[in-house]
Amino acid sequence: MNGADMLCDVLLVNGVDVCFANPGTSEMHFVAALDRKPAMRCVLGLSEGVVTGAADGYARMADKPAATLLHLGPGLANGLANLHNARRARTPVLNVVGDHASYHLQYDAPLTSDIEGLARPMSQWVGRAAGAHDVRRCTEEGFAASIARRGVSTMILPADAAWGEVSPETLSPVAIPAPPALEPGALEASVAALRSGRRAVILLAGRALSEKPIETAGRIAAAVGAAVFSTTSARSARGAGRALVRPVPYKIELAIEALKDFEVAICIGASRPVSFFAYPGKPSTTLPPSCEVIQLAGHEHDLGAALEALADGLGIGPDAAFARNAFRQNDIQVPTGTLTPDTLSLAIARHLPENAIVIDEALTSIGQYNALAPGLNPHDHLPITGGSIGIGIPLATGAAIGAPDRKVVAMQADGSGMYTLQGLWTQAREELDVVTIVFANSAYRILQGEMTGVGVNSYGVNARKMLDLDQPKLDWCSLARGLGVESGRATTIEEFLRLYTGALRRKGPFLIEAVID
Template sequence: MNGADMLCDVLLVNGVDVCFANPGTSEMHFVAALDRKPEMRCVLGLSEGVVTGMADGYARMTDKPAATLLHLGPGLANGLANLHNARRARTPILNVVGDHASYHLQYDAPLTSDIESLARPMSHWVGRAAGPQDIRRCTEEGFAAAISRRGVSTMILPADAAWGEVSAEALSPASVPAPPALDDAALKAAVAALERGKRTVIILGGRALRDRPLATAGRIAAATGASLFSVQSDRGARGAGRAFVRPIPYNIDLAVETLKPFEVAICIGPQRPVTFFAYPGKPSTTLPPDCEVLQLAEHEHDLAASLEALADGLGVAPNAPFSSNVFRQGDIPVPDGALTSDAISLAIARYLPENAIVIDEALTSIGQYPALSPGLPPHDHLPITGGSIGIGIPLAAGAAIGAPDRKVVAMQADGSGMYTVQGLWTQARENLDVVTIIYANNAYRILQGEMTNVGVKSYGVNARKMLDLDQPQLDWCSLAKGLGVESGRATNTAEFVKLYTAALSRKGPFVIEAAVI
């Protein structure tokens, strides 16, 4: 066997049985090895941004890493934007990045680059296989780091390490470090803060927003009067029967005003919330300056166990009641008339099926969905996490592969959708059960809003050329057809409802181009 065979075997014995790939010449031995392993599902993406975005969506739904296969430094560089989102989501991914044979690097061939330096900003762990005999160690370290650090690992695979011979050996799963123990002093400080009766906010993120820890947080809030807020995270459990957690607003002024009353903040998962951007004369953090910030647990901790420890410290029983969201989907009126963002959000919410996965890259077109989601059937919400646009279409594909028995509804802004539109081709090839709703407003509307945020009240031809997507307008139905996905275009709400309900009733990918006004 060769090093590439060893790599496949180590991945499989550790439960990594999906590889999202866009390979090149230096990875052909790995491709051949994958071909000898029918247990491994290989999924092709037509750009590396699609590959890394799919790996993110898959891991968010399965809580285990997929492998990616990327071609040298330029291939990794093409995938970095969505690896940035994955890093911010604390998603476990194991990138395999091919490189030239080790003896060839000295000649500085055209595709030679500093892969380590490219990988490091978006990775929690970076390693290079020194040769075929080093592949097992390197792969196991990368896998263990992805799980224990809750993040992206990047393993560099030189071509001669892949083709070099290696002795077969018995393999067993890698040893993964246990989550760090909760700091007793931090736990006591959080318990004391909640018992003092000060106005307290508990800020949740990451795996603290899953169903079980969310219920524990709800019980703590009900017992202490604390408020629950969340930051953008990998995956959040939403819907009726679950505890209500308010997202911290994106808009800086709203965020500052919303958090203004609190004297104490307990952070579980994320650190203190910060603004996406700096603005003249405005703060970089959204909590009040005199608010006491207590970091109870970070992403590497077992966040469910951390919340349970906090509940135990407060004497809150595991079966204590909490105020759960009330089912209100039936109260949502069937919208009609002009096709606005609000009308689309009403339609999405009115017909959202139970256990759906909602992908959120609608950005400024989100409408009333955040306010409606607590009253909908239980579902999972997967948003853009790092602010690097172009995640929605591949994220939906990866989520559908990770949870094939669940309907995926992707709310997708048109400008950001064009970054990784190739992901629709993968949805067609893999016959993934995804309904993609394109908010076709023919503009980078979020950037128009940011111009206002920095004080620009009006702008001229040059700015419009950089912020508008017309002349020519994008034709999403033609794009979808060319990539193998059925589609339909809605110009009013009645047409949208008809297309949306039909897409929900069938299996496979479908694109709705919503000509939103």
């Protein structure tokens, strides 16, 4: 056997059985090894941004890492934007990046680059196999780091490490270190703050937004009169029957208004909320300057256990009552007439199936969806986490593979969708059950809003050329069909409802181009 075989065997024994790939010459021995391992599912992406974004979506739903296979430094560089999103989501991903044979590097061949330098900003762990004999150690370390550190690991595999011979070994799963204990002082301070009578907010992120931790947070909030908010996270359990968690708004003015009255904030998984950007004359943080911030737990902790410890410290039992979201989906009025972000969000929400996975890269076109979400069928919400657009279609692709028995509904802005529309081809090839709704407003509408946010209220021809997408207009139905995905275009809400409800009844990928005002 060779080093590439060893890499595959280590991955499989640790439960990593999906590899999203866009390989090149230096990875051919690994491709051959994958071909010898039928237990490994190999998924081809036509761009590295699809590969890395799909690995993120898969891990968010499967709660374990996938591998990626990327071609040298340029291949990794093509995937970095969505690795940035995965890093911000604290998603476990194990990148395998091929490199030239170690003895070839001295010749500075055209594809030679500083792979470590490219990888480090987006990775929690970076390692290089020193040879075939080192592949097992390097793979095990990278896998363990992706779980323990909750993030991206990047393993560099020189070609001679892949083709070099190794002896077979008896393999076993890697032991993952237990999460660190909470700081006693932080727990005591959190309990005291919530007992103090001050206006308190509990800020959740990461795995604290799973169903059981949310229930615990709801019990605490009901007992002490606290509010519960969330910052942008990989995956959130939403819908009827669950405790209410309000997202901190994206717009800085709305975020400041929502948080203005709080005197103490308990952060669990989350940190102090900040604005996405700096704006002239506006603060960078959205809590009041006088608000005390207590960091109870970070991503590396067991966040469910942290909430339970907080409840225990307050004397709140596991059977304590909390306010459950009421089911209001059937009460949503059937929208009529023009397609707008509001009418679209009403239509999507009214027919959302139970246990759906909602991908959210609708950006400015989200309409009323976030306000409606608490009353809908229970579902999981997967948003863009790091602000690097172009993750929606890949995220939906990976989520559908990570949870194959669940319907994926992807709300996708048109401008950001063009970054990685190649993911539609992968959806068609893998026959994934994804309904993609493209909010086609023919503009980078979010950037138009940001122009206003920095004080530019009118602009001319050059600015419009950089913010509009209407010359020529994108034809999403033709693009989808060219990539193997059936599609339909809606210009009225009635046309949209017909296409949407039909797509929900069928299996396989379908794209709806919703032309909105």
